Amino acid sequence: MSRHYPFVLLALVIAALTEQPSGPNVKAQSRPQSQAAHEVASPKANARANTTFALEGTDLLKDPVREGIREEQRQEIIQYFTRQIAATPAKRDNLWQPTFSSLDAYKLSVQEHRNHLRKMLGLIEARPGTPQIKVLQESANLKVEDVTIPIDGGLSARALLFLPKSAVAAGGVIAVPPENESREEFAGIVQGMTPAKWLSALLEHNVAVAVPMMAERRDDHPLCRQAGNKDRRRLLWRAGFIVGRTLVGVEVQQVLALREFLASQRNIEAKKIAVMGERQGGMTALYAAAVDEELGSAATLDYFQQRENCWKEPVDRVLYGQLNEFGDAEVAALIAPRPLLIVHSAKNPIPSASVKAEFRRAQRFYAGLQVPDKLTNLEVPGDALEVAALRVASLLGANEKRNLPDLTVRNPSSEVERGRNQHFEALLQYLRGLCDASDQVRADYWRLSATPPDDRPQKAQKLHEELSDLMGIIPSENVPLHPRSALIGETDKFLAYDIFLDVVPGVQVYGQLLIPRAVAGHSQTRLPAVVCQHGFDGAPKYISGVGRNLETNDHFYHRFGQRLAERGYVVFAPYMTVPEYHPPAGVGPGANLKNPADLGDVIQRADLINPLVRLAAPLGMMRTSIELAKLHRVVDFLETLDYVDRNRIGYYGLSYGGYSAIWMSPLEPRLKLTVISAFFNDWRTMLTDTARFGSSYWSLPDEDFYNWNVLNRFAHSELIAAMWPRPVCIEYGSEDPVTTPVWHKRAWKEVQAFAESWEMNNKIVDDDFVGPHTIHGIGTFFFLDRWLRPERSGERDYGCRDYNYCNETVAPGFHGYSRGSKGAVPYATQVLDSNHSLVIHGQFYVSDSSPVFTGMAFKIARRGNPGDVVVKFGSSEASEDLGQARIQSQDVYPIYDLWYEARLNKPVRLDPKKTYFFEIGVESGQAPKDFYTVFGPTPLGGKGFPSNFGLSFRTLLQEHE
Template structure:
């Protein structure tokens, strides 16, 4: 054999890993955590690409008449209602009746802001939902300009009503569509949207409202849709009261176009709808500002499906330039930007909607104007909109109004009112959420362990299917690969990789104590790292991260087998955008993490030195979040320990008063839709029960104050001790220390409940 070939063979043999018996050699090099995040990214993008093709299963094509079509697809309307956070729709609580609006004035200024021979402008306010009001301008035709139609004209969130009407700079004359519509014989309401200014913490106002609302099953889109829907209800009631059947329309640009599309799909009062600067392909919704993130949208809805819900009423789409919005990465806010969609993309989506309703009596093709680069509010778009409202209406020019009669509305004070009202609404919903969850859990029977196990199962399915989100993919064969990475006196360490889904794998470090006898089966502790962590932080003897105190190693030295998985919450925005990509599919990061852990547990159970009935979970920080969610969905974990995370979780995510709240921090991915109505940490612990459950809590941990931790844990204690009669299966350990693994009471808990003797002193 030539010398060169001998050298190559010797090198190849030297590079062969020393695998765990029963596994193939793991040869993959590079950063496996980075490869994991990249693989999940490809998996989710593929799911987004496939989503449009899966929507047909949700849509009924009964097109005999409008009534049959609407009735057959009522589940879709209700689903859209829910994911937009519209709970109950516009509701009057007290005060001004529905058929009246406030016209605002004060001791210095009368009600009229500006007027000429054809149009009068006043500031108005109306009840929208609970104590939340809509506010903005009303343009009223006057003189010879007959009032022939009513319109709600919605600006983008970067625009004020005054700018859109030409009362202050910011919008070109040809784009002042509320004024043109008013001069054309329409009474026009122009509502204010929450703007894109930022809080002192650098969180945009719209994201600030979104964060709390999303956790509580509400949404900024739903809150603002309620304002528009209330205005439409007022217009409808007002025309009926006058006995004049004036047609009603809704039109909007940018965020206003989005609201026009959604509100017209939800409520059929608008005869004509015009959407500008919004309509198109939603598959890149994850790149837009996070206040547009809608959980589960792409499961059933692209813009075409929403547009189909408007048929057979008229819909005009203007492919115009989109607002210039960019939230850069590197701050506390979720990065995102708006990118224009060209005319071909917009027309393709409109044709998809046309095909959905082809054959529905009265349904015409969606009219599309513009090429994606033209200014909004074009004469062509407005002309089609007015003709659809009333054939005799013609577009007038937006000749400027005379200077205002008095002071314009204080835009800062008005924006502050809008923000405060929604902040108070979120706080009110947060306060009610405990009672909502209690009602939600009424179906659990804790009269016996058998009854509890039976009645808790539907909640486990709801948690994974509706809250976390479950992929229907059949897992791949795990095809375990491993390599020995260190050999210590008391244990050996192996890197292990398992296949889960195409492009998705699980990997971690397995520590196997030495001295396991033939035929002996040991308990396993899965030791989970926290945010930006790695298995080496937990299980590598060469790494000593003080937050973890090498707890996987310490447990291995006590005789436990340990496995320390890599969870994908690493690399900052790279993993946070995974959540952004998962959410429109009705999924979350844990929709991938849970299948990874199912594969891990299944593989561990197959090892001949593992007792399959004694596999426990112990996680710190984000690993503590994992300890609440993964064992709740994976019953093969026989116990769970939550360290440095357990608290009143919904409060921590939704409160805008507490300094502990995630509303103010950079973890923009942390919010889970509608957790407030379903599963706080006490309810997640109920999904773990009657298996043993423990909380490890440092007094100086800044996750939450002791009082909030104890408050939520008291509910867990009541379930285990008072209702189920198993007080020995749960405990909490407070210790004097920070956000760290303490490893005292928790180790005793593991020895006791995994039935493994403690080492002698």
């Protein structure tokens, strides 16, 4: 037992930094300073204000980093993806090499592309049911029906069907409305309207017409307002895309069902069914004809063009990986040799040159099949729909004009509105049902808990492969790392540098590097390193503590990278491009968040984020792909540093940094461990919950997290499984407004099941605390030490052990305390008495160099006359198979935070690879009279649960066996 540690005056001998000319090989050393331990001094404030220092082995970064770096980094990513998109037409030309020797050979050569397109659209095998038909009008020469055709569960195709009465109809046309019109408006049968000319033209040529009901791009439903004023199509796209169903594909599926229905009508020849559509309907028509070879011909109005700007189009058109294989010309290639009519009207904003350029690309397929005349491009000054309708009728052989059937049916606006709403709500319910079912789909697909031990490596590899396929892997292009640096700050514990690294042409990593002074000039010393990642609207300075206006984010980050550097970790804090719009002074984001009708700055956030998301998607990438490429370069750089142990590099991210931790760590195998802070949750609920405005992502305006088919493949349990066999720690505050405790527990239950079945309980930790969206820094710092410093036994404390590194986790600005200062104590305290609810539970481990365990020491003080402190040690929670130890009550002093040892009667050899458990309680006594005070480091944010209080302890080992 040690009652008190004497005060020892430590003289820190610091070698003066020899002034050298600025250049790439200046070695990082320290120079005399008077700043307090946590106060980061700028080298510019020193007498040598005109001298800038670079890290050894790097080029000098001459220009200081300015606030504009965040927008510069965003623009670099935009330009990179833009260049990749610009290169896709040539890549598609090389990819598409069909065989033109015969029609059968051609069809066979493009069949794989057709299959890919069906998969890209998310088409399914329909399960058709009995159509429901409601007759709206029946006269001598015309019958009008409202037809509903079941497709799959709650998914149906609903259409107005106009059937001329004759012995044999000339054919049928499925006419798809544009995005801003209902089917009744498109046909002109709303009360007060005149039937559309295009419809009349087809009917008077004896052509049957089906007009499907499609969702409009309008935000006029209560659910749209609830979701932050998103339009109907955008909501449907969100709900479907994350379970592998595009909205375009859902609408194509409806067209296919209608074609089958028309083909079943005895007076319509199956081979004479065409599809046409305007604008959004033109896209649906084009893709429907491409995947269904039974459609005889197609016409697309005001849609066909070069598709390289698809990222600027409405998000409901997104097809993941589209441009890698399909522009409009390639979609047309799947229609060939059937007739395809491309119509471009004068009122359409699509540039004529873009239409013509893509038309020329499509011509090679029709020319190769020797049917160039079956691909037609028309520029129409007048009514393009009527012109297209007449052309389609001609393609069907309906050249004979007859008397126009008397179309009298008119639907009241209220009935049209009711039908629109029913259709939208049914579609949304269907897609949300797929979301609800995704948990089971995902579980059945991976079968993690049922994976035999011998199959785990293969299962982990499959997880990596599918995650890589989803995220997209950016090749390095053999770009040299070319590190540039500049010394920007220093304390008595570390040096701080700005760092730039090249990633791919035109893209660079920016970050801040903190180097403990313990290794300055000592290349033989190898320290663990941690990549510390900020969250949304963050910056490296909030982690490193080097920069201005740090206080604005201290309640999130608490400069935790600085804390780690003081503990002897090399820290790299990269900038991640997750910018937020900052409104003008006096405009508060909080007020806007509470009012879905006036989203203000939140909409501006989408303007910054969505271009990155949208640019990546047609390339088959998440925008995170570029951040993953940056992470690879950061690890490359850390491995070049002589004082970094390349086998002990971890990753610790908060908020969006937690997102990056869970998504990117599986694909960077050199990371030893991962800490996920303030992000882990029930991913399905987080993406789809409609009740928690501003917290679930459903109400947010950017599409960052809405990834293709993600819920059928990856929630957080699968992402953690993909990190196997590496350790993972989850840090969660119970008052975090982003994730409810219920969501957190539900997700953790899934992870626990995996951890149990894969024997990972020892390596996967859930560190919960009482607090908000913040770094806690108690269990996570212990976790980092556990896995990055196995040569040490488990311990936790506050203050500095020596002048090389500290244990402290106190808030920024604290440098010791005086007994008269109430707000400056370096510790937190908790009452410990015989109350069972106050028993403290914890974990410990032994070092690989001294595995013989003899007991533990704790910092405690006594009040009154409580019973002895009893400590139980076990190999599992709530067990005491390792023994029991005591601290006698009479040995403990009152008031002061002193160390007291609880030693076992007999030493026990433990496995350094395992984590063990202890619980500390008291035999008798009740506060406020007879109890103990237990001391531990002050958390960076929040506070511990009483049963998991982060008390100070040391693991006692037998030094010599």
